[in-house]
Amino acid sequence: MVIGMKTIRASIIGFGAVGQGVAEVLLRKNEYLKNIGLDITVVAVADSRSAAIDPDGVDLAKVLSHKRTEGTVGSEKLTGLEIIKNIDHELVIETTPTDINAGGVGLPNMLAAFEHGRDVVTSNKGPLALKYRELAEIAKENGSNFKFEATVGGAMPIINLTRDILAGNEILSIEGIFNGTCNYILTRMMEEHASYEQMLAESQELGIAETDPTYDVEGIDAASKLVILANSIFDIDATYKDVDVTGITKITPESLMLAQDDGYVIKLIGEVKKDLIRVGPRLVPVGHPLAVGGTLNVASVQTDLAGTVTITGRGAGSIETASAIISDVISIYRT
Amino acid sequence: MRISMDVELKDIPGQLILALNPISELKGNLISVVHHHEKRTPRGTIPVQLVFEIDHEKLNTIISRFEDSGVEVIRSGEERFLEHGAIIMIGHIIHTDIQDTMDKIDSTGFAEVVDLSLSMPRIDKPSSALLKIDAVGKKEMNDAMSLLKTVAKEKDLLVIEPIETELM
Ligand SMILES: NC(=O)c1ccc[n+]([C@@H]2O[C@H](COP(=O)([O-])OP(=O)(O)OC[C@H]3O[C@@H](n4cnc5c(N)ncnc54)[C@H](OP(=O)(O)O)[C@@H]3O)[C@@H](O)[C@H]2O)c1
Numbered sequence: 001m002v003i004g005m006k007t008i009r010a011s012i013i014g015f016g017a018v019g020q021g022v023a024e025v026l027l028r029k030n031e032y033l034k035n036i037g038l039d040i041t042v043v044a045v046a047d048s049r050s051a052a053i054d055p056d057g058v059d060l061a062k063v064l065s066h067k068r069t070e071g072t073v074g075s076e077k078l079t080g081l082e083i084i085k086n087i088d089h090e091l092v093i094e095t096t097p098t099d100i101n102a103g104g105v106g107l108p109n110m111l112a113a114f115e116h117g118r119d120v121v122t123s124n125k126g127p128l129a130l131k132y133r134e135l136a137e138i139a140k141e142n143g144s145n146f147k148f149e150a151t152v153g154g155a156m157p158i159i160n161l162t163r164d165i166l167a168g169n170e171i172l173s174i175e176g177i178f179n180g181t182c183n184y185i186l187t188r189m190m191e192e193h194a195s196y197e198q199m200l201a202e203s204q205e206l207g208i209a210e211t212d213p214t215y216d217v218e219g220i221d222a223a224s225k226l227v228i229l230a231n232s233i234f235d236i237d238a239t240y241k242d243v244d245v246t247g248i249t250k251i252t253p254e255s256l257m258l259a260q261d262d263g264y265v266i267k268l269i270g271e272v273k274k275d276l277i278r279v280g281p282r283l284v285p286v287g288h289p290l291a292v293g294g295t296l297n298v299a300s301v302q303t304d305l306a307g308t309v310t311i312t313g314r315g316a317g318s319i320e321t322a323s324a325i326i327s328d329v330i331s332i333y334r335t
Numbered sequence: 336m337r338i339s340m341d342v343e344l345k346d347i348p349g350q351l352i353l354a355l356n357p358i359s360e361l362k363g364n365l366i367s368v369v370h371h372h373e374k375r376t377p378r379g380t381i382p383v384q385l386v387f388e389i390d391h392e393k394l395n396t397i398i399s400r401f402e403d404s405g406v407e408v409i410r411s412g413e414e415r416f417l418e419h420g421a422i423i424m425i426g427h428i429i430h431t432d433i434q435d436t437m438d439k440i441d442s443t444g445f446a447e448v449v450d451l452s453l454s455m456p457r458i459d460k461p462s463s464a465l466l467k468i469d470a471v472g473k474k475e476m477n478d479a480m481s482l483l484k485t486v487a488k489e490k491d492l493l494v495i496e497p498i499e500t501e502l503m
Binding site (some may be wrong): 062090144147153175246250251252254255257258259262263264266269282284288290 | 421422423425426452454455460461462463464465467481493495496497498499
């Protein structure tokens, strides 16, 4: 053991694409973490049906292969909520499915974590889009850290950029592309002069769009992310219902051609500033920093001192999203 | 005819009224006033941009009234639209009377539809249109866009407007 090494006991609740990505990154970056004085010991992992538990640290490689071969993480029957309530640890990594209507299991999980004084790092948008205020307050009352970079823009570090790196600036507005699925469909419709239905089918085949794509293509996902930005950066007490949302299902290939002839692309743009949160298709000049293609996400931050700062990156993916989670974890415990 | 005029006012109170009065007295129709109160010319005067509609034969009267009251006319000419914008509409554009939609913009006096490209794949399918709009200034362009959005909403058309930020 290195002098000054800090041991953090963590649970991973939800072991799908993101939860597994986190496990892989923890394995891959074990050495790196030790070098900066952090020993992240995962004491429990849960999916919807099973759990793996070991107070001395579960073997993540074994849990990963168990999940891949058996479909479960282990043989214990504890639920995620029971783990959060009953097993001693400092950090809950919450990566269960997003439920935008009721908050899903994520909401009680996060509340329980705070009530037990644990820190939470999450990629789960649902609870934040519904109850940001409540969660932030309970976290504060209990002295818990609450970080959620992965909920907005995947690997693209928009929250920590605006809150930490641009500290001192007033953030006037944020505008960008916050849904990679919509960006992919619109980009391909333009390239192929194809209909929305055709390119939706293609993205479903490639695993870019879900079987039920409603959440992405109707702009709901982008709207949830804007709500998180509105609350965490603009201090606006907004929920999902306050967003003016239009999706991409009505976009025609002809409209994309007309736009192109006039020097524009059409993108699903999310915009947040004081008094305004909206998502809808917009014309973006070709060559403009927001005119990124494929599944990329992008965000432009307008500030009073730094002017406009634009970042782009991968908005989804197992390892990419785990990157945002790991960076949140490190920022909490690094001294 | 529509006139755009740059005038300069002395930096003392009441000067803007001197410039606006002759226009209404001669039954002109004031469309916009851009009054840069914080700006000063090297001569210490305040530059103001006026846009108004007036009968052709009354223009000279207005100019001489201005000069009599110490409002200096720097430039006067038929109005040029300074802002150019584009907007896309998708839906049953023809059925919902595109002419009426465009007339609503043109009748504002400060903006007009200068070009329309229409693409109709099939009669029962939604069509797409790109409208180019010229407006007197930025504010007027925003007003024209809002008006179009209101009209489009009534007609159940999807409107795709340009992003606001002009970066780079
Ligand atoms: N995928 C991305 O690129 C990405 C990017 C940014 C944010 N996110 C967000 O991150 C979260 C996870 O996404 P994902 O792609 O990893 O989803 P996923 O692949 O569907 O995984 C969800 C995991 O949660 C588990 N789960 C469901 N109910 C549970 C419960 N009651 N208790 C404990 N675990 C439960 C599932 O169990 P089973 O394995 O037993 O079904 C599964 O392991 C979501 O909120 C998503 O919106 C994802």
